[in-house]
Each structure stands twice: as structure tokens, then as C-alpha cells.
Amino acid sequence: MERKVRVRFAPSPTGPLHIGGVRTALYNYLFAKQHGGDLIFRIEDTDSTRFVPGAEEYIIESFKWLGIQFDEGVSLGGDYGPYRQSERKDIYKKYVQMLLDNGKAYIAFDTPEELDAKRSENENFQYDASTRMQMRNSLSMSSDEVAALIAAGHQYVVRFRIDPGRDVVVHDIIRGDVSINTSVLDDKVLYKSADNLPTYHLANIVDDHLMEVSHVIRGEEWLPSSPLHVLLYEAFGWQDTMPRFAHLPLLLKPVGNGKLSKRDGDKLGFPVFPLEWHDPQSGNVSSGYREKGYLPEALMNFLALLGWNPGNDQEVMSLDEMVRLFDLSKCSKAGARFDYIKGIWFNHQYLLRKDPLEWTPEFDAILRANGIESTPEREAKVVGMMRLKVIEYTDGNNNKKKRNISFVSDLWPLCKFFFVAPVTYDKEDKFVRKNWGEDTPDMMRQLAERLQGVEDFTVDGMKAAIDPWAEQTGLRPWNAWRVALVGTGQGPDMYELSAFLGKDETISRINTAIARL
């Protein structure tokens, strides 16, 4: 009775992958992995008019970056292919014919223009049991007429024949039973005349059946059409193997009304796509999480918790932990506002947990962008700096606003003093004003002299020379020392920093400060 778990993520290649789609894919992944099942990657390209070149490749690259592994599908192969719907035309044809043969579907000749006209004269017009006999189709016309029209080359669609007056119940794992009366459903087009391809509804059911999909986990926008899907399974006689449904709550805009749309992102200051997207038609560029410096693990963690939680207070968890803890029945029903501020916090958490050496490549690029030559010496500095755990010395008080290190790129303004001497000293800086007074230059000259005499220029070596002197004279040179080396109130312990910079650089910075301040 228990079927093998097989789930699918089936995007349309109409553009970049939306962040909501990423979450849907993630939930499918978690569910599949937890049950030792398969995750299928199917491309639903039955709308030839909306096809966007490059979209499929973009989606594949996105999942690669995100760390979501599919078991079979487009670009992967498998026993249930082909996995691109445009390559399955013959299959769909066969199955529509089945429905036509058993009277569950019929042929309709009404053109889009005729239908538009109907709708404009009656806003509530619906192609269904109450109207279909007034329309031009194989139900209202004789078979001779139909045959003649087809022979004459008239285009037609295939519509699903829905009998009114019946309650269809969809058992949803998240929402429970959802009931809809067939009287409010219309005779959906199953097969289009325009591109000789099936519509989503038909292709979806046929593929899910043939690919032995056990659970359909998709966005809530599909809930209204799920009764139609149930009816289709019945029409085919597949109700016994019909997949179980789970309709996920939608991702809503962080502010205002409505669901998160593709255009919201860059307008509101966060990406809605995993990767940067260059639109081939308009040439517009939409930002991506990857390029913004997000860690894929952090993004996944953040997304997972938008609509689901393990039932306790745990928030930061790895993909493997999520696989273990995931539970469809624990998903919330209401849409979740996309709180990207929390997403930034997740990135902060993951960045902090990483070994600083892991960011070296990315940090390297930043150094290069700031004109610091790539030399072995510099490489050593980077590593040395990572060892000093610069992450612990993040900026913070930029006037009133607290800011954590959430991205590697946040690092540069907070640690550039490791690489470049301060060029100007901001006398208005509170820290500088407070710690550099009349007597300071003299104290700094003494400090420089003392440091010059230190043979062993290490933390311990300096300590041995400076601490007793400070004790004796009552001088407190550290903050001014910091002003000289850093330019402001930032950075690590002065002995550590000086040791890192080396004797020459340290003394040179002190002298510069004496001269300029």
C-alpha cells in the first residue's frame, strides 16, 4: 500500500526562478530526502509563447548553487523521461484521445475572438454545462458537422466535460478536506489549438501519473484548480494512484498587499531571484542572492522557516537537520510575509559559524577591487587577518544604526586598516577627539621610541616593554595608539594589531599621526 515517495519540482522556463519557487523546491527536496524518495526535475514548457531562452539553464544553475540535488529529470535523465513536456507531445495526444473516446472530453471550435466576445457581453460567462450547448462543439453539433469542420481544417480545442452538481473533495495534507461543487467549475481547455500542445492541467496529470508521483507539493495558487485535477484522475480511472496534495502558503510582500512578485525585489531592496538574471529581451538586470553575497545554506534555512518550523525554538539548522525535522503537516496555512531583514540575520549567523579561512577567496576579490596587489605577502596577510578573527571586530556604531557583519563585503570598511594606513584623520570623530589631546603627541613619541627598542616585536615582547612603562608613568597610550594605527575606534587589541603590522609600519603610522593630527 505504501508507495515509494516520488515528488517533483516542475517550473516553466518563462524566466528566472522566483524565490517562492525555490522554497517549493526546497520543501519537495526535504520531503523526498526524509522518506528516501526521489526528487524529479520536470520542465513544463507547454506555453510556447512564453518560452524564454536561457531560463532552463538558469534554473539548473540555481539549484546547483543552492545545493538542491535532483534525482532524475531534465539534464539528469531517468527511467521516466523525457522530462521536458514539449518532448512528450505524442504521449499527451494519446491520453486526450482516451478522454475523447470515453466521452469525458469534447471538441470545441469556438475561437478565442468568439469567446472574448461572449465574455464582453456577459462578464460572468463561463464555458460549462449551462452554456456549452449554445457553443460550437462536438456536443452541440452533429458528428457529421464536426467531421466536416475538421476536414475543412478548422482549428479546435479539446475541453474537459464537467458534470455539474457534485461536490469534489480534495484531501490536502496541510489544509484538510477542501470541497468544491463542480457547478462552479468550467470546461477547461485540455488541448490548445494554437500550439498543438496540452495545457498545464492535462500535461500535469498525465506526467504525474506516468512518473509515479506520490505527492504533489506546490504553491497555494493551485488550490482552486486541484478539484479539476482530481476530476481528471477520475476521468482517466487513476484515482487509486492519485498523488496526495499539499498546498503551501504563499510568500507575501514584506510591506503592502499581495504576494511577492518578481518586480518587488529590487524596488524594496532585496533580490527575488537566487542568481542574477540578465533578461535577454529587455536587457534588464535583476539582482540575485548569490551575487549579493548570501550563503546558500543561509538562504535555504531562512526560506525553510517561512511557512514551516520544527515545533520548537530551533532556528539555525543545516539542510540535513531540516531533512530530519521536516513535517508537511506542521506547515502553516497562512501566507508569510517575506521578512528579508531576517534573511540577512541568517546570513550573519552562517558567516559567523564559518571558519574565516573559508571566505578567503571572496575576500581576496574585495582586496583586488580595492587596489591591493596580489602578492604572496598579501595572501599571508589575509590569512593572518582571518586568524585574528576579524569577524569579531565588526563595525557597528555607525552613528546610531547598529550593523553586524552579514556579508563578507561588509568586512572591508571594518578591517581595511590591516592593509592600508589611515590617510586622513577625522578630527570630528568622537573617538579621535576624545583620545588625542595636547599632550598626546609627546606620549606617542615616547611610545614610538619604546617600540623601536623592542627586539621581539610580538604581543608578549611589546607587553614586556610597554606595560611597565605605562604603569610607572601613569600614561594610557592605547586609545591614541589606536587612533594612529586605525584612524578611529575600531579593531583588535593594540599589541595584536601592531604585531600584525610589523615594527616599521607601526612606527611609521604613529609618526604620521603625530605629524598630521
Place this chain on the structure above:
RNA sequence: GGUCCCUUCGUCUAUCGGUUAGGACGAGAGAUUUUCAUUCUCUAAAGAGCAGUUCGAUUCUGCUAGGGACUACCA
């Protein structure tokens, strides 16, 4: 307009009839730190409304209000 779904702090959420309604983000305050940050502590902040069921409702039912989705030869 019609159909369906939903409703706990500003946001994401916990609670599966009995709790001082918990956590996290964000906000505010403080402690620690020779600086900044990290870290830690604390504070403010919620059951949409109205009925009903019950000894007892945030939790169950109904209604109202609000939000959302769908309503194509798009997915």
C-alpha cells in the same frame, strides 16, 4: 462579482480546552570589552470582532470583518 483558502506581538511563529500565551527578527535599555564589534542581560510588544458549545476557550462551531489566491487556447 463568483469560488476557495486564511487570521496569535510590527514580522516569522510555538501552543494540539486549563500556560504569568513561549522563542526568534526588528526596536529600546544596560552589562562586558583599554576602542568598535562580538557576547550576555533586561524591557516594550499579540490571540480581529461578536455569538455559541463547555466547569473552562487563543485552541471547537457559526456569523461578521479583514487578508490572500483563483476565475485564459498562462503556468
